[in-house]
Amino acid sequence: MIKKELTSLNISPIERGTSTGEQWFSAGEILVSTSPVDGNDIGHVCASSREDYERVLNIAFEAKRSWADIPAPRRGEIVRQFGEKLRARKSELGKLVSYEMGKSYQEGLGEVQEMIDICDFAVGQSRQLYGFTMHSERPAHRMYEQYHPLGIVGIISAFNFPVAVWAWNAALALVCGNVIIWKGSEKTPVCTIACQKILAEVLADNELPEGISSICTGGADLGRWMAADPRIDLVSATGSTRMGKEVATMVAARLGKSLLELGGNNAIIVTAHADLKLTVSAAVFGAVGTAGQRCTSTRRLIVHKDIYNKVRAALVDAYTQLKIGNPLESQNHVGPLIDHQAVESYLAALKEIEDEGGHLLTEGGIIQGEGYGSKCYVKPVIAEVANHYRIVQKETFAPILYLIRYEGSLENAVTIQNSVAQGLSSAIMTTNLHEAEYFLSHKGSDCGIANVNIGTSGAEIGGAFGGEKETGGGRESGSDAWKVYMRRQTNTINYSGTMPLAQGITFNL
Incomplete structure (x- = not known):
């Protein structure tokens, strides 16, 4: 379905999944990328072996000093050129994202636009890697703080945003003077390869060495190698809370640095003063966009009892109008889940809702028939539940929206919202200034x-x-x-010709 785009992105039917720039190699097992859109194979990718991984680390280790020596604005210029390449290939890369991950084509284009936007941001930031100057208590001394590159930044990203989250990390890490090693999701390996090839073109055009941007392809074992490796100065990991806890434990065991973006169980509070039209629009897109597979997807709608029935009726009506199908066709609102494992999780969640006493307001299940051959398309569901249900406390990566009634004050709604283990995104729908400000306090x-x-x-x-x-x-x-990608250093300069000590201490020799 996207042969033209693959050709434009220089993607072959069989690809090596390890790269340090212009060099591509792999000796691991073969991964098959299958589109959830139609069940067809996109390509075969040879994963990284342990030997491949070691080769990447050695090359990156050699490259980190020369890249850090390049002035930050010049590094920003390289990122600017990468952004321009993305602008030129936005359509092709956006369609690949849509086809390999399953999100709508418009969302795929939006994800590439996020890559372009972070490149623009990083270019400006490359001239603003600022420190601070402060007054010393000792005469004729100057104190200041500055930031230096960390060295090697390892990036572990998830399938739901197969290119944007990497770019968020990569653009900033690069302008800060680090080299990067990326483990993309094994569920979307072709997107990873496409991005590496685009960035590698820029690096080669500027005659820069191998190892500034590298990729490795593989599953959980590869992530563990990165987490445990003391040569990787920062591990930035995006994914489930379970995965993040494992990464955090392994990185902490070696006293390394980690940046974790993990699960969400996001709620919208709908007060009695909410605008109903805004509420329904925000809730529906939040719940069914990307088939509920965003870390920021709306999972819970906490609605005041005075407008509960109106909100419920409007949501059920809106769900009858949803079009589910091929995400490359613009009339469809909802595409497939990523794979059959995700479908099983969705079905298990529906059963658990009913087992705990919840009520499905819309019919759930797998969609069968022509055009749904991948068997990854499911019906978005609204379920009336109580917030304390075990299933509601979890994050299910699927289009399931939990409808929860609250009574009394806004404080009660906030208590419900905050009583889950996750704390990513939240929202309130209200025209009442007091309620809005309380929510943000x-x-x-x-x-x-x-x-x-x-x-x-x-x-x-x-x-x-x-x-x-x-x-x-x-x-x-x-x-x-940007500061997380750098190490902070405090400096004191004595230009007095004497040796006064801090806190008035004297030490006569």
Whole structure:
């Protein structure tokens, strides 16, 4: 279905999944990338062996010093050129993202646009890797802080955003003077290869050495190699909370640095003062966009009893209008889940909802028939539940929206929202200024992202992205997230000709 795009992106039917730039090699097992859109194979990728991984690390280790020696604005120029390459290939890469992952073509284009946006941000940041100057208590001394590159940044990304989250990390890590090693999801390996080839073109055009940007392909074992490897100065991992805990434990055991973007169990609070039209629009897109496979997908809708029935009726009506099918066709709102394992998780969640006493307001199940041959298409579901249900406390990567009624004050709704282990994204729908400000106060949402009158899904490049609690506490993308990719150093310069000590201490020799 996307042969033209694959050719344009220089993707062959059989690809090597290990690269340090222009060099490509692999000696591991063969992975088959199968599209959830139609069940057809996209390509075969030879995964990385342990020997391949060691070769990548050795080359990256050699490259890190020469890359760090290049002035930061010049590194920014390389990232700018990468952004221009992405602009030229936005359509092809966006379609590949859609076809290999299963999100709509518009969402695929949006994901590539995020890559372009973070490149633009990083270019400006390359001239703003600022430190601070402070006054010393000792005469004729100057104190300041500065930031240096870490060295090697390992990036582990997930299938649901197969290119954008890597770019968030890569663009900033590169302008900060680090080299990068990327383990893309084994479920979307062709997207990983396509991105590496585009960036490798830029590096080769500028006669830069191998190892500035590398990829390895594989499963959980590869992630464990990276987490345990003391040569990797920072491991940035995006995925499930279970995976993140394993990565964090292994990195901490060697006193390394980790940046974790993990699970979400995101809620929208709908108060009695909410705008119903805004509420339904935000909730539906948040719940069914990317077939509910975003870390910021809306999982829970916490609705005040006074408007509960209106919201419920409007949501059920909206769900009858959803079109489910091939995400490359623009009339469809919902595409497939990533694979059959995801479908099984969805079906298990539906059973658990009913076992715990929940009520399905819309019919669930797998969609059969012509055009759904991959058997990865499922019906989006609205379920009336109580927040304490075990299934509601979990994150199910599927289009399941939990409808929860609350009574009394906004404090009650916030308590319900915050009583889950995850803390990524949250929102409140209200036209009441007091409610909005309370939600954003220290007494309100405990999430890393808190929105008013927009949904939980989606984020702008300019702000730091990330969450609290079992979401991992990391921050990526905008604001001052660049600092995590650098090491902080405090400097004191004595130009007095004497040796005064701090705190007035004297030490006479």
